[in-house]
Amino acid sequence: MIQIQHLNKTFGSGDGAVHALEEINLDIRQGEIFGIIGLSGAGKSTLVRCMNLLERPTAGKVIVDGQDMTALSEKELRLARRNITMIFQSFNLLMQRTCLKNVCFPMELCGVPADKARRRAAELMELVGLGDKADAYPAQLSGGQKQRVAIARALATDPKVLLCDEATSALDPTTTASILELLKDLNRKLGVTVVVITHQMSVIEEICSRVAILDGGVVAEQGTVEDIFSHPSTDAARRLVYPGGASVQQYGAATHAVRVAFNGGSAYQPLIASLAIECGVKVNILGADTRNIDGKAFGTMLLGLPDDPNDAAKALSYIRSQPDVAAEEVEYHA
Structure with missing residues (x-):
């Protein structure tokens, strides 16, 4: 659906040139919800x-x-943009x-007759759950309701692609969840390809099937969520996936x-309870950054091992025997 090939974007020239994007290559499939994530200044908004x-x-x-x-010429580009609409923060x-x-x-703007446009607009207002707000003004709406109207407007030209540039950043967590659920529902019902640009890993977890991580204007990593x-596999990905990290350095030598x-x-x-029950070994949770995605566990946990070397070895052996779990010994000396 969307192929980005060797894309570069530079602002300015000479010594003052800013290379916002460098050698971006992405392949976004028809009908998927694709995420682009990065910290501030990574180049996300420029890319979209x-x-x-x-x-x-x-x-x-x-x-x-x-x-x-x-x-495309300017005229051709105006027509093509009807198929690629956008919602904003x-x-x-x-x-x-x-x-x-x-x-x-x-x-x-597209020349649709007024009566036909009103009928279609009313259908879209119903589709986003605001059929009763057709005659209200934006100032009378909550932030989530305003975004729903913006989504309805973006769908008015029957686009094939919906670009969402930090579309939930100004919303509270509950409203964000409802907007993401709406986008998933529209993706299922209409088959529209959705590209989500965000700095929030929780948004990627909730809605996207694949993701590209942008760092300093380059794609650091991409793949399934x-x-x-x-x-x-990259520092940029690890900073986003495990923002707090789990470091043994904050504990004693x-x-x-x-x-x-x-x-x-x-x-x-x-895991911790099973270790205690089956091996009779207790460990301390020193730090954790884990999450549940569709019933699957992802993330890291730092566990303090017992002082007794036999118990420590028993705990390590048990942990390493578990499916979909990797374990690495860590020891900090001041």
């Missing part, structure tokens, strides 16, 4: 604006549904228009510990 040519790449190609966007609604008329707006969470990595096994197997 290059996808619909709001920013023209310095070099490289953006191919959408077989069409090279970088080769700030909603960008027209405050002087009702919600229904906000949704009508892109259809007006499950694989990235199981085996983050000569602390004997084991760092356990959970790589997608059942999230419902109580």
Whole structure:
């Protein structure tokens, strides 16, 4: 659906040039929900604006549904953008228009007859769960409701691709969850390809099937969400997957510990309790950064081992025998 090939974007020239994106290569499949994540300044928003040519790449190609966007004339590009719509963190609604008329707006620009546009807008308002807010103004809505109107407006031209640039960053966790659920529902019902740009790993966990990690304008790592969470292979990925980390250095000198990595096994197997029951060995949880994704456990845990070497060896052997678990001994000397 979307192929990004050797894409580069440079702002300015000479000594003052800023290389925002370098050699970006991505392949986003039709009908999937694809995530692009990175810390502030990683180049996420520049990349998404290059996808619909709001920013023209310095070099490289953006191919959408077989069409090279970088080769189109301005007129052709305006037509092509109807298939690639966008929602933003700030909603960008027209405050002087009702919600229904906000949704009508892109259809007006496309020359759709007014009565047909109103009917379609009413259908979309129902689709996003705001059929009763058609005559309300944006100022009368909550943040989540405004984003739902923005989503309805983005769907007005029946796009093939929906770009979401930090679309939930201004929302509280409960509202964020409802918007993500709506996007998943629209993806299932309409088959629209969704590209999610975010700095929040929780959003990627909740909604995406695959993800690319952007770091300093380059793609540091990409793959399925499950694989990235199981085996983050770059520092950029590890910073995002395990932001707090689990370090033995905050504990006393000569602390004997084991760092356990959970790589997608059942999230419902109580490792620590099983170790105590089956081996009679107790360990201390020194730190943990784990998460449950579709019933599978990912993340790391730092466990303090017993002083007795036999008990420590018994604990290590048991942990390493568990499926989808890796264990690495860690010892810190001041």
